[in-house]
Every structure is written in structure tokens, then in C-alpha cells.
Amino acid sequence: MHQTCVNYFHTHLLQVYGCRVQKLCLDGGFTCPNRDGTKARGGCYFCDASGSGAAHIVPTDSITQQLRNQKKRCEQRYGAARFIAYFQAFTNTYASIPRLRSLYDEATADPQVVGLSVGTRADCITPAVCELLAEYVTRGLRVWVEIGVQTINQRTLDQMNRAETVDDYRRAAQLVKQAGLELVAHVIAGLPGDTGEDFLRTIRFLNEIMADGAKIHNLYIDSRATLASWWRDGKCRVLGFEEYVSLVADGLEILSPRCLIHRLSGQAPRQYHLAPAWALDKNLVIHSIEKELERRRSRQGARYPSEVSSESF
Numbered sequence: 001m002h003q004t005c006v007n008y009f010h011t012h013l014l015q016v017y018g019c020r021v022q023k024l025c026l027d028g029g030f031t032c033p034n035r036d037g038t039k040a041r042g043g044c045y046f047c048d049a050s051g052s053g054a055a056h057i058v059p060t061d062s063i064t065q066q067l068r069n070q071k072k073r074c075e076q077r078y079g080a081a082r083f084i085a086y087f088q089a090f091t092n093t094y095a096s097i098p099r100l101r102s103l104y105d106e107a108t109a110d111p112q113v114v115g116l117s118v119g120t121r122a123d124c125i126t127p128a129v130c131e132l133l134a135e136y137v138t139r140g141l142r143v144w145v146e147i148g149v150q151t152i153n154q155r156t157l158d159q160m161n162r163a164e165t166v167d168d169y170r171r172a173a174q175l176v177k178q179a180g181l182e183l184v185a186h187v188i189a190g191l192p193g194d195t196g197e198d199f200l201r202t203i204r205f206l207n208e209i210m211a212d213g214a215k216i217h218n219l220y221i222d223s224r225a226t227l228a229s230w231w232r233d234g235k236c237r238v239l240g241f242e243e244y245v246s247l248v249a250d251g252l253e254i255l256s257p258r259c260l261i262h263r264l265s266g267q268a269p270r271q272y273h274l275a276p277a278w279a280l281d282k283n284l285v286i287h288s289i290e291k292e293l294e295r296r297r298s299r300q301g302a303r304y305p306s307e308v309s310s311e312s313f
């Protein structure tokens with residue numbers, strides 16, 4: 001079996017299900033406590049007005065309609081036969097339990113849907129939410145809970161108007177893991193105020209909380225986000241291509257080899273993307289990170305604590 005130097009999520013799905021499994025992005029009409037004034041207003045400064053949702057979704061469509069439209073698109077484009085219902089935009093556990101149940105039920109009713117993925121904030125993870133999500137595991141589905149940690153530098157989080165703490169994250173991670181759900185941590189490299197060492201400390205934090213998956217991406221500037229004016233005014237910069245490739249390779253070397261990599265690059269929708277220009281070529285970014293690891297004769301987990309570094313994935 002061909003193995004790459006990175007433990008990719010898509011490869012894992014292919015091995016488990018024997019076919020291409022595609023995520024279907026859904027918009028459940030949520031908002032975010034960091035936008036509606038419950039925690040703060042204005043949202044995280046890197047987040048755009050659509051709550052980092054997918055551009056091709058019509059949020060007024062029912063969940064069933066959104067699923068149907070996207071399934072068709074993915075079947076035609078990728079030949080996908082199994083799907084993951086992915087609630088992506090805004091904070092997808094920020095509603096009452098009956099409302100969440102109704103949305104998740106609708107999203108998982110199709111027998112071709114093999115998993116449920118929910119993007120949310122640490123302070124919107126409660127025991128009741130985890131209990132609800134665990135019900136879908138008992139029904140035979142995989143359930144991933146995606147929570148942005150972004151960085152563990154609290155000063156950076158505060159400066160980005162994140163309105164939550166690293167301790168909030170630790171508590172949420174514990175609840176998710178205890179409920180038997182799969183934890184996916186989002187990390188941004190190059191946030192204003194962060195250093196390369198902050199990024200590596202954040203990766204070590206992922207090991208500490210035993211993240212099952214990671215979405216790592218470069219800071220990018222979306223013209224709809226607050227950071228756009230910072231960037232235009234020269235108050236923040238974005239990482240250079242080589243700088244990002246080298247930093248992510250460093251991070252992958254210390255990340256647990258068991259942590260599945262969902263993503264290694266990030267960009268805004270093309271019409272809103274201001275910087276960095278190199279991030280628009282996602283394949284080049286991923287290929288260059290793999291090449292860098294190969295050049296070092298290294299791989300994900302090569303510098304992870306020795307008691308598990310010999311395990312293969």
C-alpha cells in the first residue's frame with residue numbers, strides 16, 4: 001500500500017469505506033455568540049460575514065434540499081457514493097437541543113450519509129450537546145466535532161476578538177472525547193501577534209488534548225473580514241510561501257502520527273481573496289509541504305514522543 005508522509009483524512013475514509021466519501025456543506029441558519037452580542041460583536045477578525053460558510057450554498061433551502069443539490073453535484077463531479085453531512089457556517093451547536101436534533105436528523109436521514117460533522121465554538125459545547133451527538137454514534141454514524149483553537153497564544157486570541165479562552169477549549173475537548181465523538185481542531189498559522197513558536201506550541205496542544213483530526217491553514221485575508229482593513233493599512237502581514245511550507249512541515253513532524261489531517265491550506269472564495277496570492281494554488285501548497293518532508297526524510301509524527309512514533313498509520 002502506498003503511504004505518504006502525511007496521515008490524510010481522505011485516505012483514511014477511502015480505506016474505511018472503500019470509496020470516495022464527500023463532505024456536503026450545509027447551512028442550518030445558525031448565528032454565532034461572537035456576532036450576536038452574547039459573547040461579543042463583530043466576530044473573530046479573520047472570519048467573514050458568511051461565518052466561513054461555503055459560497056455555493058443557498059441558506060434558505062431546507063437541509064434536505066441542500067443535501068440533494070450537493071449530492072448531485074458531488075456524484076457528477078467526483079463519483080462519490082458516501083457522504084458526510086457537514087454543518088459548516090457559523091456555530092452549529094448554538095441552538096436549543098430540539099432544534100439541533102431536528103436539523104441533525106434531517107441531515108442524516110439519507111442512507112448514503114455515513115457521518116455527521118459539526119463546526120462549532122468551544123463555549124458552545126455542553127454535556128447536553130455531546131449527549132445528543134453521541135446518539136448518532138449509537139445509530140452507526142461517525143460524528144466529528146470541529147472546534148477552532150486557532151492558536152494557544154491567549155493574547156493573539158484576545159486581539160482577534162475570539163472571546164474565549166484556551167481553558168474553554170480544553171474543557172470542550174474533554175467533553176467531546178468523553179462522549180466518544182471525534183475531535184477536529186482548527187489551527188491558523190500566521191495570525192497577527194503569533195510567532196512560529198506559538199504555532200508549534202499549538203500543535204503540541206493538539207497532542208495534549210488528543211485531537212483526532214486537524215485542519216491547519218495559513219492566515220488568509222478575506223475582503224469581508226475585519227482583518228482586511230488591517231492588512232490594507234499595513235497593520236498585519238501574511239506568511240510567505242516558503243515560510244508557511246517550512247513551518248507546517250515543522251508542525252507535522254511533532255504532531256501525533258495518529259491525528260488525521262483534514263486540511264493543509266486555506267483561501268477565501270476567489271472573488272474575496274486578497275492575500276496571500278500563493279494560497280490560491282492549494283495543490284501546490286500541499287505538494288510543497290509533502291516535498292519538504294520528503295527532502296528532510298521525515299514524516300508526520302517523526303518528532304512525536306518516541307513511545308508512539310514507531311506506530312504506523
Ligand code: SF4
Pocket residue numbers: 032033034035042043044047048051052089090091121148
Ligand atoms: S470564526 Fe467561528 S466563532 Fe469566530 S465569528 Fe466566525 S463563526 Fe463565530
